[in-house]
Amino acid sequence: MILSFYVARRFLRMLLMIAAIFGAILFLIDIVEQIRRFSDQNIGLTGAAALSLLNITASFYSILPLITVLAGIALFLNLSRSSELVAIRASGRSGIRVLAAPAVTAALAGILAVAVLNPIVAATTKRYDDAVAQMKTGSSQTVSVGDDAVWLRQALPTRDENGDETSGQVVIRANRASPDATTLYDATFMVFSPETGPTRRIDAARARLTEGAWELTDTKEWPLTQPNPEAMARTAPRLELPTDLTAARIRDSFGRPEAIPVWQLPAFIQGLERAGFSAQRHKVWFHMELARPLLMAAMIAIAAVFTMRHMRGRRMGLLVLGAFGCGIGLFFLRNLAQVLGDNGGIPPALAGWAPPIVALLFALGALLRLEDG
Numbered sequence: 001m002i003l004s005f006y007v008a009r010r011f012l013r014m015l016l017m018i019a020a021i022f023g024a025i026l027f028l029i030d031i032v033e034q035i036r037r038f039s040d041q042n043i044g045l046t047g048a049a050a051l052s053l054l055n056i057t058a059s060f061y062s063i064l065p066l067i068t069v070l071a072g073i074a075l076f077l078n079l080s081r082s083s084e085l086v087a088i089r090a091s092g093r094s095g096i097r098v099l100a101a102p103a104v105t106a107a108l109a110g111i112l113a114v115a116v117l118n119p120i121v122a123a124t125t126k127r128y129d130d131a132v133a134q135m136k137t138g139s140s141q142t143v144s145v146g147d148d149a150v151w152l153r154q155a156l157p158t159r160d161e162n163g164d165e166t167s168g169q170v171v172i173r174a175n176r177a178s179p180d181a182t183t184l185y186d187a188t189f190m191v192f193s194p195e196t197g198p199t200r201r202i203d204a205a206r207a208r209l210t211e212g213a214w215e216l217t218d219t220k221e222w223p224l225t226q227p228n229p230e231a232m233a234r235t236a237p238r239l240e241l242p243t244d245l246t247a248a249r250i251r252d253s254f255g256r257p258e259a260i261p262v263w264q265l266p267a268f269i270q271g272l273e274r275a276g277f278s279a280q281r282h283k284v285w286f287h288m289e290l291a292r293p294l295l296m297a298a299m300i301a302i303a304a305v306f307t308m309r310h311m312r313g314r315r316m317g318l319l320v321l322g323a324f325g326c327g328i329g330l331f332f333l334r335n336l337a338q339v340l341g342d343n344g345g346i347p348p349a350l351a352g353w354a355p356p357i358v359a360l361l362f363a364l365g366a367l368l369r370l371e372d373g
């Protein structure tokens with residue numbers, strides 16, 4: 001037990017050190033990218049640093065499995081160079097027992113990442129998207145799925161009394177939407193002016209998103225600036241309302257699963273399906289997050305297959321390269337499974353759980369083969 005705690009502590013130290021190095025590298029690269037991207041906004045170094053801190057959390061979280069395999073490689077290399085690995089094996093410890101301590105530690109780190117880091121990533125991703133939308137359009141564009149309705153918000157150019165263009169807001173509520181997010185049913189459009197507040201209300205039986213406009217069908221419009229809006233209300237079989245939204249931007253607003261805390265995903269998936277949207281991407285992401293601890297344990301097993309041995313000379317470099325290459329291969333296999341799951345090619349549970357389970361079984365099989373000669 002003491003030896004297991006010692007190996008686990010050594011691995012945790014390696015994991016934290018490599019994670020800190022990669023975090024610093026990501027921050028430096030991203031801060032340069034933010035300065036380049038928003039050079040016309042004059043955000044300054046402080047603003048770029050703030051945006052980078054919000055943006056790199058998602059990148060860091062996505063490469064956490066690769067950081068884990070690097071930590072595993074570094075652990076077994078250090079144990080081999082100091083001959084501690086030889087002493088451990090000479091004491092009668094099997095390779096599986098040596099692997100158990102860092103693998104369990106990696107799985108616990110994965111559980112902690114899903115429970116704590118995932119909600120942080122969701123919050124920072126949403127803050128970053130809102131900040132970027134605010135700088136680009138002057139107002140954020142959001143989509144919210146409630147228990148019985150879909151809510152959207154968009155910017156709308158309006159004219160003030162002097163004829164100058166100002167940025168207004170449109171809040172949209174619909175009972176349901178089409179799966180591709182281009183058609184809303186039983187929709188209500190509330191138009192707000194920055195100076196006077198609500199100015200128009202439009203009800204439509206159907207709203208179809210075209211290029212640059214909402215095409216409304218069977219509409220009734222109320223001018224809310226009049227003393228008696230109902231008396232001035234008018235109906236029309238068709239009406240167009242300008243918009244800069246696109247179907248892709250609407251889907252991205254609510255469709256980025258990483259922007260939703262994992263604890264809220266089940267309820268969010270149910271809300272999407274009630275509203276008529278497809279929740280396939282969110283289901284796949286949910287299973288992938290549940291399988292993340294197993295994925296990190298599989299990364300340690302892959303590192304052990306190549307580096308948990310006494311090594312000297314050029315062969316060590318080839319084995320290290322092989323371990324890292326297999327880790328990258330598993331990482332891309334997981335991404336491929338995610339794409340197939342998002343497109344409906346394979347079930348969400350299979351997309352999330354199959355890559356780490358297969359990799360772990362292959363790694364354990366290779367270790368047992370090496371143990372038995």
